[in-house]
Amino acid sequence: MQQHAAHPRTDDALNSLLHPRSIAILGASDTPTKLSGRPVDYLKRFGFAGRILPVNAKRDQVQGLTAYRSVDDIDGDIDLAMIMLSAEQSADAVRACGRRGIPAAILGASGFAEVGGRGVELQEDLKAAIAESGVRVLGPNCLGMIASHERALPTFTSALDEDADLVEGPIAFLSQSGAFGGFVFNAAQNLRIGISHYLNTGNEVDLSVAELVDGLVRSDDTEVILAYLEGVTGGRRLLDAAREAHERDKPIIAVKVGRSEAGARAAQSHTASLAGEDAVFDGAISQYGILRVDGPESMLEAAQIFSTGRRAAGRRLTSLSVSGGAGALMADSAAAHGIEVRAWDEEWQRTMAAAIPVYGSPRNPVDLTGSLIAEPDILRRSLKVAVEHPGTDMIAVLLGCADNCADTLIEALDEAYRSTDRPFVVVWTGGSGRPRTRLRELGIPCYTDPAQAARALGLLADFSLRPALPAPVRPADVDTEAARAVLSRARAEGRTQLDEYESTQLIAAYGVRTAAxxxxxxxxxxxxxxxxxxxxxxxxxxxxxxxxxxxxxxxxxxxxxxxxxxxxxxxxxxxxxxxxxxxxxxxxxxxADGGGTELIVGVKNDPVFGPVVVTGLGGILVEALADSRVAVAPVDPVGARRMLLSLRGSRLFGEVRGKPARDVEAAADTIARLSWLAADLADELAELDVNPLLLGAAGEGALAVDALAHLTPLN
Amino acid sequence: MQQHAAHPRTDDALNSLLHPRSIAILGASDTPTKLSGRPVDYLKRFGFAGRILPVNAKRDQVQGLTAYRSVDDIDGDIDLAMIMLSAEQSADAVRACGRRGIPAAILGASGFAEVGGRGVELQEDLKAAIAESGVRVLGPNCLGMIASHERALPTFTSALDEDADLVEGPIAFLSQSGAFGGFVFNAAQNLRIGISHYLNTGNEVDLSVAELVDGLVRSDDTEVILAYLEGVTGGRRLLDAAREAHERDKPIIAVKVGRSEAGARAAQSHTASLAGEDAVFDGAISQYGILRVDGPESMLEAAQIFSTGRRAAGRRLTSLSVSGGAGALMADSAAAHGIEVRAWDEEWQRTMAAAIPVYGSPRNPVDLTGSLIAEPDILRRSLKVAVEHPGTDMIAVLLGCADNCADTLIEALDEAYRSTDRPFVVVWTGGSGRPRTRLRELGIPCYTDPAQAARALGLLADFSLRPALPAPVRPADVDTEAARAVLSRARAEGRTQLDEYESTQLIAAYGVRTAAxxxxxxxxxxxxxxxxxxxxxxxxxxxxxxxxxxxxxxxxxxxxxxxxxxxxxxxxxxxxxxxxxxxxxxxxxxxADGGGTELIVGVKNDPVFGPVVVTGLGGILVEALADSRVAVAPVDPVGARRMLLSLRGSRLFGEVRGKPARDVEAAADTIARLSWLAADLADELAELDVNPLLLGAAGEGALAVDALAHLTPLN
Missing domain, CATH: 3.30.1490.20 (ATP-grasp fold, A domain)
Incomplete structure (x- = not known):
């Protein structure tokens, strides 16, 4: 018997959770349909290759397998414990797992903090047990996990009731909702989206979404991470994972509720976590390259295209369509998502024209005409041209119905798909659905509506062409000592509000130009x-x-x-x-001289993401546009510039009515400096607003005309 | 034999087209799979109750039916001719139909204006034949029509290749694209969306989209009109049809391509019609209550809910969910579409609490919890409460997977659905899809994603709560004579441009306040x-x-x-x-006194919609926001006010930073007056811009500070 370390390293523990070779199921029931019977049933049914180790205090056999009275009776390594005991029993079970050297456990029981009262006490006890034992815990109040490649299903989700087999693949899906996560997992499987892991996180007393994302990013069998989020704790840790994902070229695609007040209320009412302020979340994840979508359909549309592993070298789409109407709609939808359907140059149009009927259109969008149905070779020929065309970054083929001749068409699509490594999607509208399923089985992303395909292509292009992540460098001419001194003086007088002069001194210490x-x-x-x-x-x-x-x-x-x-x-x-x-x-x-463009720049401490910086157009436009951008601090000037240029009113930075272009570089520098101030002084500084920051013409710089800072209250 | 009028009234002719009792098929082939054989095949296969009358110059029998050498050989009424002859033969066939007293014909042949050259001549000849004969023509270059209630399918679309039966219902679908329209028709049938008519319009040499929409609006078996549009001619006629639809409470839901340059190019390259400028189209249809969606999926989502005939009395949604996660997402999605998920008051929360498990949430969104699966009566009880709740305008139920107990759940849903006349939708995520199909068969709208349901509910609420259509009344103090005199003076001098003083006199004649x-x-x-x-x-x-x-x-x-x-x-x-x-x-x-808010107001003559008025925020905001609204002229002050308040920067009209609220009424009055000017002088006036219109504080009025007008060029 191998010797177990009592406290395995976290990486090892996460690895044991995500890739278990032996699973003990504590409280395993002999009845496969009972919640506590399902994990053993699933492990057996889907062919878990490792050891299934039911633990049951009263039985020698569970669902035909040898059962153990306790984990201590089991020989050999145990990678993972699935604890299907009551909330009252769970903490002690974790302690027992710790003693036995089991590195990771999943806790299915509910009845913890989410129900209040006694549950809160139980959750505290559970935390203590985790700290004592060193066991890394998923849950409690979670439905468990699926690791497809291992055929490991320590879960009691009802999303597996159907008799379908697991579709394995490179997509991990993490859900803070159990039931809804299960539905989406199931929908993904129906779309033939291959899953590496499905995880429901529950109360996150130990393993948080952030840490799990990080673990999945580092997992070799996972190339894409989907997440359904209700409230994130430890925002910085999530961003660290996002940075890792960014560097490893693994996209994270998130649905996050709480955009509306009612949505945030609903998220809070049923989980123990707190929904962070949505604008901060949105700014932070976009800064770190996490893609946000509005619901499961959009998420699964994106998953289809990302699961191919293909990346776009640019935003130029060539669209080939059996119907001019579909082609026109594709062009509109593409434009709405930043994808260009450019007319080809004349030489290439001539080449394409030779491949399609005379009454088609070779311009792009290419209209192959309905003759395609009678003569599928048109598809083969035109795709060959599209694949060879150097100005094509992505290809979309639009078809419909045609179940009768689908096989020949699919063959041509498959052949072309394999002849290129560029992103390639099919839109197949109407019909029985069999061609769509077949294409997905072949690994070719397939949609029913051009708008869906365009949305997915847009996300793929955004990710493929993503800018480098911020690596902010502390700006020159920063005097942290001087800034601290300003704060200390106010503290010494028992104040938490600085006056305008002090606030001005504070930002001047960080090299921000202020009006004399x-x-x-x-x-x-x-x-x-x-x-x-x-x-x-x-x-x-x-x-x-x-x-x-x-x-x-x-x-x-x-x-x-x-x-x-x-x-x-x-x-x-x-x-x-x-x-x-x-x-x-x-x-x-x-x-200050007149004629400047007014900006506002503020910093504050967000409970989830820590110090953040906010900017927007100032003056009357604040009211007119309600338009601002948030980023976690610090940002570098490049990131700050991106914030400014993504404002809806950013045209005002260019030449407007004879007024010269504004000094966006100076504004970006100021935002970066204020973000460093926020990051450095986060322990003392609650909030700071510069309003207005007056932005002169290019080369003239930016000038802070008014500033006001608040310190964190003393406890 | 009944006597036929040589030139039946148009209403009668349209009625014959939409509700034919006898159909002659000219050029009918004996081979059912050939294009020219399909209409007879479809009419037989789907059980057309009227007379199927194949006309074939060489055969006595076609597909087992008696065939005629010419339409003249047929006895009795013929409501409709489906002409499946070549482009060269089509015009003469129309003339023959006219002589025979056939009121309407469908022309399947292509090879007209869309191919140029000889085709243009053929189209001219066809127009002449139509004018001579009085026959109303759908097409040419169209795939025909389906009238489900009559089981009349004079069409050769390939969207019927599948063996499915027709799903009949109140939804008409009109498409300017043949192939793509067929795909969407097919997708609608797969979603169990009941269709009254499907029409493909082709080259629209006679019957235009506008006239067909009007005919469908007046058709008793049609309650909802879907349209896929590429380019509309006769915009005013479409708006007249929209007004009729508005009054009859029949929604029109349109997908219109041409939003992007590439989309417009694609639409033009494959039809003979011209895509109108998109902003004008968008403004005009929104002014007349036509709902615009971005693609077929959104259109069919909307069709599902509109086909129930139910209307919303308000925007308050009660959401009941098996999963808190789905409820949270629904709340977010609802908010994004103007639907409110308000927390219930405490008394009603207590009533709901009694119907659901203690660890659920009765607030709204209501969390029924996963116990629902084991105890479907929770659904029944909670729905009863929701149906009784007076503050509930619409109901959404969110479920997923659960194929095993779907029947009981569906029974509870059906019972509740029938107990109320309020809009009621189900979101059923994941699972086999059978529950969704079953619910749709029961007439209950069912979606897979909360975002889809929210989008459909938003459209339903928009339509249910739509404002009255404009019925502009000519404003007082309008001196058309004086305005004409200004134009005549310029004409007399051979000018098409007015100077600022003349332009000012022009608008002053329409009662617009101008700077002295x-x-x-x-x-x-x-x-x-x-x-x-x-x-x-x-x-x-x-x-x-x-x-x-x-x-x-x-x-x-x-x-x-x-x-x-x-x-x-x-x-x-x-x-x-x-x-x-x-x-x-x-x-x-x-x-002028300073401190006013600047607007721009312009009028111009649109080739599709005629005189239109455009307004936006002036000054620097024009550049910053690229934000304007268009309406067809004339508008009344109420409509003009709506344009202003829908501007993104409309907050500037309210109190901003101590500056009092603006005189929006005066601006609306000015816009209305300028729109009358545009409408009255459309024959002479090409373009007029008032920039700026200076908007004072409430009660202070609006003042035109600069104006410039151009006349239409003389030919």
């Missing part, structure tokens, strides 16, 4: 400061105790000359006194 | 005009021969006092002279 300003305590001092700064100035009420200073008349702009400044400062200080603040000061600030 | 202005020929006169107008003025170069006057320095703003005006006018006139225009004048215009 100085505080003054009296009108005369204000006049003196104004003279020193030169040019027209603004006078603003400076007190961390008064918010919304402009609403009460605490901001005066465009003041020229000492008298105007003195008078304004006098006014503003009187207003402060009337508001009950006797020690207010004013900030005298040099006016 | 007067032309002047000399600097002194300009100064005098300025004094008369009062306040600061603008001086603008006035010459219809110089465009882009501001680019060459021809616009001076904010001039105060006689000297400033004189100097500016002098400058501007000098600039004009330098540009080679010696007889230029200046327009002296009172400056």
């Amino acid at each position: 300003s100085r505080p003054a305590t009296t009108p005369d001092e204000a006049a003196a400061v104004a003279e020193e700064l030169g040019g027209p100035v603004a006078v603003k009420l400076l007190s961390e105790r008064i918010g919304h200073k402009s609403d009460i008349g605490g901001v005066r702009l465009g003041l020229d000359g000492a008298d105007a400044v003195r008078e304004a400062a006098d006014d503003v200080l009187r207003i402060a006194r009337e508001a009950g603040v006797d020690d207010a000061r004013v900030l005298v600030q040099r006016m | 202005s007067r032309p002047a020929t000399t600097p002194d006169e300009a100064a005098a005009v300025a004094e008369e107008l009062g306040g600061p003025v603008a001086v603008k170069l006035l010459s219809e021969r110089i465009g882009h006057k501001s680019d060459i320095g021809g616009v001076r703003l904010g001039l105060d006092g006689a000297d400033a005006v004189r100097e500016a006018a002098d400058d501007v006139l000098r600039i004009a002279r330098e540009a080679g225009v010696d007889d230029a004048r200046v327009l002296v215009q009172r400056m």
Whole structure:
């Protein structure tokens, strides 16, 4: 008997979970249809090649197999325990597994934190058992796992009731919902989408979605990861896994609920996890290349094309269609997903024309005409041309009905498919569905609607042509000490709000260009400061105790000359006194040149993803567009630039009505600097807003005109 | 033998086409699989109850039926001729049908305008034959028609190759693509979507999509019209049909290609019709309540729910789910389509709680939990509560897999479905598909993905709660004579461009408030005009021969006092002279108050829809948002208001940053007036732009600051 390490390494434990060679089923029932009988039934039925080890306190045999009274009675390695005991018994079972040296366990029982009360206590005890034993746990309150290549099915999902065999393949599917995950798994199998793993995560007391994604990314039999998500904890860990996936060229495609308030409420009401704020989630995953889709259909459409392993070298689609109508629709749908259906050049059109009927169209979209049905060789000839055409990055063939001659058509499609390594899809509308199934069996992605195919091709192109992931480098001229000092002064005074001057000092310490300003305590001092700064100035009420200073008349702009400044400062200080603040000061600030484009940039601490940076068009456009982009901090200027250019109103950065293009590089640099500030000071800084950041013409830079920071509350 | 009118009324002819009781097939082949043999085969096979009358110059029998040498040899009424002769023979066949008193014919032959050359001549001859004979013609270059209730299939589509029976129902489907239309028809039948008519329109030399839609709207067996469109001619006629459909509560759901350049190119390359500009099409159909979807899947999703005839009284969805995950996704998807999943009030939550397991959620989305599978009565009980709940406008039930107990679940669903007249859908994910088919057979819309169901429910709610159609009333204070006089003066001078002053007079004649202005020929006169107008003025170069006057320095703003005006006018006139225009004048215009929100409003003549009006946010936002709305003219102020409020930047009309809400009513009134101008003067006016229309605070009105009109070129 081999010696077991009491605490195997996590990688090994995850490996044991994902690729088990022996599975003990604790609480295994002799009745195959009972929930606790299903794992043994499935393991037997689908031909698990490893050892199936039922553990049952009362029986010597379970479903015809030798059963053990406890895990201690079993000889040899046990890779995985499937614990089908009650919530009350589960923690002790984990402890027993730990003693026996079993590295990983799946906990099926519900009745933990998700039900409150006693369940919360049981979950705490379970956590303790996990910590003591070192066993890595999937669940509890989960339906288990399927590892197709091992034919390992430690699960009691009802998605296997049908008699179908497992379709194996490179796609892993991770679901935070048990029942719905099962339905989608089943739908995937019906579409002949080959699965490597299906995992339902349950309460995630130990193994989180993030860690499981990471494990799957590192698993050799998995090339694509699908995820149905309700709420992610440990956002940074998920992003680390996404980075790993990005580098290994393995796409992650996620459905994430919580976009709407009702969706978030529903996700919370039935799992113990918390839905993160959706905009942050969306920004973070898009920053790290995770593809987000709106539902299982879109996810499975994408899975079909990604499971081929093919990548697109560009966005140029050649579309060959038995019907001009389908070709036109494909072109529209493609355009909606960033795919181009460009007319071919004349020489290639002539080559294509020789392959198709005279009343067809060789331009692209290529119209093969209905003659195709009588003469399938048209398909073979035209596909040969399409495959040879150097300006074709992807191929779509659009057919329909034609069950009678489907075999010949499928043969031509298969031959062409195998003759190229470019992405290649078929849209087959109507008919019995048999041709679609056959094509999928051949590994050729097949859809019923051009819009579906276009959506999948769009995702494939996005992933194939994805930009490099951020590897932010700390910018020069950052003085963290100076920034910390600003925070310490406020802390020393027991404050959590910084005033505008302090906030400005804080960002200036990170190299952000700010409008020249100085505080003054009296009108005369204000006049003196104004003279020193030169040019027209603004006078603003400076007190961390008064918010919304402009609403009460605490901001005066465009003041020229000492008298105007003195008078304004006098006014503003009187207003402060009337508001009950006797020690207010004013900030005298040099006016920025007009004509800039206003941005807002903010940073905050997200509970799931930590420090994030947000940017959007400022001024009146904030209200008009409600348009902003979020990224986790830090970002590099390239990533910041991408955020800016993906804003709906980003055209304003270009030349508009004779106004020169804006200095987007400077704005990107500022966003990057603020993101570093957010990342470095995350322990102290709750929130910071720069509004507006005034963006000059190219080469003129960006200028922070107003800033306001809040510290994290002291406990 | 009944006497035939040589030229039956069009309504009668359309009725004969859509509901034929006797069909002559000209050129009918004895071979059922040949194109020209299929119509007789289909009519026999699907059990056409009327008379099948093959006409064949060489045979006495065709496919076992008595054949005739010519239509003249046939006794009794002939409602419809299906002409399966060559392009060369088709026109004469139409003439023969006319002589025989056959009111309608379908022309299958291709080889007309779509192939150019000789085909164009043949199409002209065909048009002549139609005009002479009075026969109403579907086609040519079309695959024919299916009238399910009559079991009449004068068609040679290959979409009937399968042995399935026709699924009859209230849905008509009209397609401008033959092959693709057939695929979609077939897919609809597979989804058990009951069809009243399927029509392929071909070259539309006579019966256009618009007229056919109108005929279908008036047909008692049709409640919903689906359309696949590539290019519409006679846009106004389509809108008239849409109005009729709107009043009869019959939705029209359209897929229209041509959104992208490539899509438009593809549509043009294979039909003889021209794709209208997409934005105009989109604005026009949305104005008239036609629902637009992105592809056949969305169209058939919608058809399922619309075929029930049910309407939504509001947008509040109650969602009952076997899985919290599916419920959460449904809530998100619903929100994306304007459907609300509101938490129920506490009393109703208690009622629901009594019907479901304790660990479910009664809030809405209601989580029935997986116990449902073991205890289907949970579904029955909870649906009873949902049906009784007064705040429920629509119901969605989300299930999956569970083939084994599907019958009991379906029984509960069917019972609940029949107990209410509210919209009710099922999402059944995964599984064999048999439950979905069964539910559809029961008439219950069933989808595989919450996103599909939400999209369909959103369309249903949009249609159910649609606003009344525009019935524009000519506004008061419109002086068409004065407007015509402005145009006549320009015409008399042989001009097609009006200068700014004339353009301003034109819109002022339609009651549009314009900035006070007067032309002047000399600097002194300009100064005098300025004094008369009062306040600061603008001086603008006035010459219809110089465009882009501001680019060459021809616009001076904010001039105060006689000297400033004189100097500016002098400058501007000098600039004009330098540009080679010696007889230029200046327009002296009172400056508008600042702070207004800028709109642009334009009118133009669309080749498909005639005069249309376009509006969008002006100033820099035009560039930032590329956001405008189009409507056919005239619109009433209510419709114009709807255009404005549907702009992406419409928040700017509300209170923004202390700036009071804008006078949207005044803007809507202006848009309505300009649309009347466009409608009244469509014969003369090619284009008119008001830019900017300055929108003041509520009650302050709107002011046209600049206008420019072009007349239609003289031929």
